[in-house]
Amino acid sequence: GNSVTQMEGPVTLSEEAFLTINCTYTATGYPSLFWYVQYPGEGLQLLLKATKADDKGSNKGFEATYRKETTSFHLEKGSVQVSDSAVYFCALSDTGGGNKLTFGTGTQLKVEL
Amino acid sequence: GAVVSQHPSWVICKSGTSVKIECRSLDFQATTMFWYRQFPKQSLMLMATSNEGSKATYEQGVEKDKFLINHASLTLSTLTVTSAHPEDSSFYICSSAQGVWAEQYFGPGTRLTVT
Numbered sequence: 001g002n003s004v005t006q007m008e009g010p011v012t013l014s015e016e017a018f019l020t021i022n023c024t025y026t027a028t029g030y031p032s033l034f035w036y037v038q039y040p041g042e043g044l045q046l047l048l049k050a051t052k053a054d055d056k057g058s059n060k061g062f063e064a065t066y067r068k069e070t071t072s073f074h075l076e077k078g079s080v081q082v083s084d085s086a087v088y089f090c091a092l093s094d095t096g097g098g099n100k101l102t103f104g105t106g107t108q109l110k111v112e113l
Numbered sequence: 114g115a116v117v118s119q120h121p122s123w124v125i126c127k128s129g130t131s132v133k134i135e136c137r138s139l140d141f142q143a144t145t146m147f148w149y150r151q152f153p154k155q156s157l158m159l160m161a162t163s164n165e166g167s168k169a170t171y172e173q174g175v176e177k178d179k180f181l182i183n184h185a186s187l188t189l190s191t192l193t194v195t196s197a198h199p200e201d202s203s204f205y206i207c208s209s210a211q212g213v214w215a216e217q218y219f220g221p222g223t224r225l226t227v228t
Contacts, residue, residue: 043222099210101147
């Protein structure tokens with residue numbers, strides 16, 4: 001079956017530091033890949049997505065590249081801000097499963113001044 | 114983005130009672146709604162998919178008689194946990210979409226504690 005593995009948190013960084021949150025996946029077929037962000041007290045929001053190999057999703061300074069050869073979709077940001085503190089979820093949607101999402105366990109990011 | 118609300122945001126109930134959780138899409142018509150369950154430090158697990166006006170499709174291992182889902186209108190879906198037990202304590206999250214292939218918009222979640 002499908003699965004998503006992402007690094008455990010919490011990840012604590014100083015403001016303006018470089019961020020990487022690792023995500024690898026297992027899937028049948030050709031999945032679409034997503035990063036969602038959840039701010040305290042709010043619902044998950046779609047941060048970025050990629051639908052095929054070598055696609056790069058980007059939004060709000062965050063980027064992730066769909067790497068089929070390594071089955072990875074690592075999230076990166078060059079300079080984090082305190083306002084980026086949240087929980088980040090990697091997810092996939094299998095082409096054969098409608099829009100059903102399989103999520104990773106989430107990684108909490110804390111950015112300090 | 115679209116706004117999805119859940120009510121209540123947290124609820125405590127006694128073992129053996131039933132509790133209803135509402136999920137509303139506030140500014141769009143959601144033909145499809147999804148219900149997820151999240152345990153501490155674990156991923157969101159899809160429980161069921163519901164389409165407006167039809168019966169929900171439950172994921173393997175989810176008891177449909179225990180977790181009753183009603184999607185009676187394009188803006189409201191409800192999840193009723195019947196005869197709740199402490200092991201049903203969890204964080205329940207809904208999402209709404211304008212079709213089974215469309216982007217999902219998530220509610221903030223409901224914390225259920227069964228004592």
